[in-house]
Amino acid sequence: xxxxxxxxxxxxxxxxxxxxxxxxxxxxxxxxxxxxxxxxxxxxxxxxxxxxxxxxxxxxxxxxxxxxxxxxxxxxxxxxxxxxxxxxxxxxxxxxxxxxxxxxxxxxxxxxxxxxxxxxxxxxxxxxxxxxxxxxxxxxxxxxxxxxxxxxxxxxxxxxxxxxxxxxxxxxxxxxxxxxxxxxxxxxxxxxxxxxxxxxxxxxxxxxxxxxxxxxxxxxxxxxxxxxxxxxxxxxxxxxxxxxxxxxxxxxxxxxxxxxxxxxxxxxxxxxxxxxxxxxxxxxxxxxxxxxxxxxxxxxxxxxxxxxxxxxxxxxxxxxxxxxxxxxxxxxxxxxxxxxxxxxxxxxxxxxxxxxxxxxxxxxxxxxxxxxxxxxxxxxxxxxxxxxxxxxxxxxxxxxxxxxxxxxxxxxxxxxxxxxxxxxxxxxxxxxxxxxx
Amino acid sequence: xxxxxxxxxxxxxxxxxxxxxxxxxxxxxxxxxxxxxxxxxxxxxxxxxxxxxxxxxxxxxxxxxxxxxxxxxxxxxxxxxxxxxxxxxxxxxxxxxxxxxxxxxxxxxxxxxxxxxxxxxxxxxxxxxxxxxxxxxxxxxxxxxxxxxxxxxxxxxxxxxxxxxxxxxxxxxxxxxxxxxxxxxxxxxxxxxxxxxxxxxxxxxxxxxxxxxxxxxxxxxxxxxxxxxxxxxxxxxxxxxxxxxxxxxxxxxxxxxxxxxxxxxxxxxxxxxxxxxxxxxxxxxxxxxxxxxxxxxxxxxxxxxxxxxxxxxxxxxxxxxxxxxxxxxxxxxxxxxxxxxxxxxxxxxxxxxxxxxxxxxxxxxxxxxxxxxxxxxxxxxxxxxxxxxxxxxxxxxxxxx
Numbered sequence: 001x002x003x004x005x006x007x008x009x010x011x012x013x014x015x016x017x018x019x020x021x022x023x024x025x026x027x028x029x030x031x032x033x034x035x036x037x038x039x040x041x042x043x044x045x046x047x048x049x050x051x052x053x054x055x056x057x058x059x060x061x062x063x064x065x066x067x068x069x070x071x072x073x074x075x076x077x078x079x080x081x082x083x084x085x086x087x088x089x090x091x092x093x094x095x096x097x098x099x100x101x102x103x104x105x106x107x108x109x110x111x112x113x114x115x116x117x118x119x120x121x122x123x124x125x126x127x128x129x130x131x132x133x134x135x136x137x138x139x140x141x142x143x144x145x146x147x148x149x150x151x152x153x154x155x156x157x158x159x160x161x162x163x164x165x166x167x168x169x170x171x172x173x174x175x176x177x178x179x180x181x182x183x184x185x186x187x188x189x190x191x192x193x194x195x196x197x198x199x200x201x202x203x204x205x206x207x208x209x210x211x212x213x214x215x216x217x218x219x220x221x222x223x224x225x226x227x228x229x230x231x232x233x234x235x236x237x238x239x240x241x242x243x244x245x246x247x248x249x250x251x252x253x254x255x256x257x258x259x260x261x262x263x264x265x266x267x268x269x270x271x272x273x274x275x276x277x278x279x280x281x282x283x284x285x286x287x288x289x290x291x292x293x294x295x296x297x298x299x300x301x302x303x304x305x306x307x308x309x310x311x312x313x314x315x316x317x318x319x320x321x322x323x324x325x326x327x328x329x330x331x332x333x334x335x336x337x338x339x340x341x342x343x344x345x346x347x348x349x350x351x352x353x354x355x356x357x358x359x360x361x362x363x364x365x366x367x368x369x370x371x372x373x374x375x376x377x378x379x380x381x382x383x384x385x386x387x388x389x390x391x392x393x394x395x396x397x398x399x400x401x402x403x404x405x406x407x408x409x410x411x412x413x414x415x416x417x418x419x420x421x422x423x424x425x426x427x428x429x430x431x432x433x434x435x436x437x
Numbered sequence: 438x439x440x441x442x443x444x445x446x447x448x449x450x451x452x453x454x455x456x457x458x459x460x461x462x463x464x465x466x467x468x469x470x471x472x473x474x475x476x477x478x479x480x481x482x483x484x485x486x487x488x489x490x491x492x493x494x495x496x497x498x499x500x501x502x503x504x505x506x507x508x509x510x511x512x513x514x515x516x517x518x519x520x521x522x523x524x525x526x527x528x529x530x531x532x533x534x535x536x537x538x539x540x541x542x543x544x545x546x547x548x549x550x551x552x553x554x555x556x557x558x559x560x561x562x563x564x565x566x567x568x569x570x571x572x573x574x575x576x577x578x579x580x581x582x583x584x585x586x587x588x589x590x591x592x593x594x595x596x597x598x599x600x601x602x603x604x605x606x607x608x609x610x611x612x613x614x615x616x617x618x619x620x621x622x623x624x625x626x627x628x629x630x631x632x633x634x635x636x637x638x639x640x641x642x643x644x645x646x647x648x649x650x651x652x653x654x655x656x657x658x659x660x661x662x663x664x665x666x667x668x669x670x671x672x673x674x675x676x677x678x679x680x681x682x683x684x685x686x687x688x689x690x691x692x693x694x695x696x697x698x699x700x701x702x703x704x705x706x707x708x709x710x711x712x713x714x715x716x717x718x719x720x721x722x723x724x725x726x727x728x729x730x731x732x733x734x735x736x737x738x739x740x741x742x743x744x745x746x747x748x749x750x751x752x753x754x755x756x757x758x759x760x761x762x763x764x765x766x767x768x769x770x771x772x773x774x775x776x777x778x779x780x781x782x783x784x785x786x787x788x789x790x791x792x793x794x795x796x797x798x799x800x801x802x803x804x805x806x807x808x809x810x811x812x813x814x815x816x817x818x819x820x821x822x823x824x825x826x827x828x829x830x831x832x833x834x835x836x837x838x
Binding site for chain 1: 453454457458460461464465467468471472475498500501502503504550551593594624625659660661690691692694705708709710711712713715716717719720723724727728730731734735738790793794795796
């Protein structure tokens with residue numbers, strides 16, 4: 001029966017090609033525009049690490065004395081001070097946690113072919129790789145022993161390994177970062193990331209770093225941060241040692257808390273920690289505050305999806321509503337014109353239900369065609385987005401979810417629009433049309 | 438004369454079509470007026486004057502890894518080399534770069550820290566006496582730094598004593614306009630204001646204080662330094678191509694990268710806004726077209742449905758103009774109601790956007806402008822089909838289907 005209805009629909013399409021094409025075009029444009037903005041939104045807000053996103057938590061501490069304000073929604077600084085980060089890193093719980101910051105070096109090796117270049121670096125503790133599910137092609141992370149002794153070791157990205165060592169196993173080789181030599185201990189596989197969720201300070205859609213070094217080198221080698229440093233009170237930080245001791249925030253911190261029990265235990269620990277620090281004259285405030293946010297909460301808190309994108313998605317759906325009203329009008333015109341034909345079908349024994357279904361199938365077919373054409377339009381739109389803003393290179397694409405939802409949205413929209421005209425036409429009283437013919 | 442009543446009654450007989458059109462017009466008005474306002478806002482943001490001749494200026498980074506030179510001395514040599522190039526007007530090391538989205542800011546206060554006084558958020562550059570000329574900004578009051586006022590040091594305890602600031606900053610700290618020659622505090626360091634620049638934007642165009650900037654004559658070069666060069670008009674590209682080689686020829690144990698024009702930096706910083714603006718323009722253009730097509734289609738449909746009535750009216754003596762007039766009035770009635778609803782929807786949408794996002798209140802002029810435009814567009818869309826209706830032969834009334 002369905003095939004028969006489809007056949008009827010196709011005949012009807014061919015009978016009024018102009019109106020039918022107009023309808024398909026209206027749906028396609030509506031879907032194209034909506035899908036363009038929705039795809040960017042979808043990629044931006046997508047969970048970057050679904051299997052772990054509710055176990056990875058960033059730690060925020062309210063370090064400011066009473067009376068100071070921050071610019072975040074809840075008045076909490078989004079990074080930690082160096083001393084807090086080190087203390088929490090040395091804490092007994094949880095088992096896996098990372099302190100880290102962003103920096104950069106000039107990279108060179110003993111070679112005449114490869115000119116020195118700038119490489120972005122992350123100084124972090126060894127759990128970084130396992131926490132964020134990074135896999136190694138060669139070697140592995142540095143040991144906690146090496147972390148403690150601030151060993152001169154480095155993990156490099158696959159891309160860097162290709163550039164420096166032509167993709168061969170480089171474990172044990174030496175590279176120079178600025179004026180110091182480091183031994184390569186591992187090479188990580190390419191890290192495909194749409195959102196740089198682990199450090200949202202300097203652009204949420206930047207590429208991950210290519211060099212990873214022990215966090216203890218920050219102090220040992222006085223490595224300056226390439227990320228943000230924020231202060232909330234006047235402090236004299238003329239030397240690096242001053243900065244390490246200061247109340248300025250510049251370190252990111254993540255903890256792996258697998259269940260609610262662990263989270264509660266860690267929360268209690270953080271409170272106890274702050275109380276202890278209060279005795280040392282820090283955290284001069286009545287109410288101690290901290291916050292543990294998981295990956296998705298963290299992305300929301302940092303407004304990874306920009307206002308503009310939300311507005312665009314909203315406006316696009318309103319646009320789709322206009323297209324829907326348009327289609328509804330055209331469908332009414334098309335179906336009612338066909339009332340005499342329907343009258344004959346009804347007289348020959350077709351039930352109301354069958355007539356209704358037949359028209360819905362026709363509408364769904366238009367929707368499917370529109371949806372497919374809409375994908376094409378959306379691809380053009382996304383191409384234009386990528387061209388005009390290279391920062392969105394990996395975001396302005398349609399993944400499989402979006403590709404599938406385009407026709408689904410199109411067909412649903414069309415069926416919603418088609419309900420009333422189909423109902424109207426199935427109510428046709430056969431007698432009238434039989435008489436006049 | 439006005440046949441509103443019969444037209445209205447005729448409309449009531451085909452309500453659904455009219456209501457659909459009405460909804461389309463209402464939503465279109467709401468979207469277009471709000472989008473137009475956002476677009477206008479972005480255009481103003483993108484076209485603002487920054488105070489710099491953006492097309493003649495470029496920057497580059499120098500990352501020194503060699504340990505066998507004093508970086509401060511090396512930078513002097515580099516600056517001298519760059520300034521001696523015939524295409525170059527001036528060059529200087531600058532601790533941050535305007536319009537780039539990266540730099541340092543602090544509160545500048547009327548009292549030394551930790552005392553509390555009127556304080557204003559300000560971006561600041563450490564730069565020497567060539568800064569004003571390199572950036573090509575307009576010094577409207579006071580004077581430039583003298584060479585002895587520029588503090589070149591590796592000793593962090595030494596502090597500069599003067600500053601040149603942007604007019605907006607000075608006006609905010611000294612609303613009476615007597616700021617020149619006064620002392621302001623950068624942390625606990627007193628700085629005497631010796632010059633005022635008419636306009637120079639900070640690194641962040643979207644900052645709460647985008648045009649507050651202070652130049653401080655303090656040179657303490659680190660392994661990572663940024664240079665700014667202003668060239669003669671149209672000669673920037675040539676210098677940009679050569680600069681890496683020239684710098685490496687001066688001293689080779691370093692990396693020169695991020696060679697970018699000031700206009701390019703600005704474009705990068707505002708790319709998202711440009712994209713938003715373009716997407717909105719495309720959105721409202723297509724939207725208006727779709728709505729116009731909708732009106733066009735619906736009128737055509739109405740005419741084909743009423744061919745017989747129109748023929749009868751013509752046979753009974755109605756002029757062609759009366760038929761056209763009929764459809765125009767009918768459309769104007771639908772459109773009028775749609776526009777009233779649309780204006781209300783536009784206001785509501787504007788309020789919604791204002792509540793949830795950082796968007797200013799929608800000025801009524803945008804709604805009015807959009808309403809007029811939609812009205813004219815709907816008349817244009819209806820005119821073609823109406824003319825066709827007017828050409829229906831009266832003889833049609835005498836035939837059956």
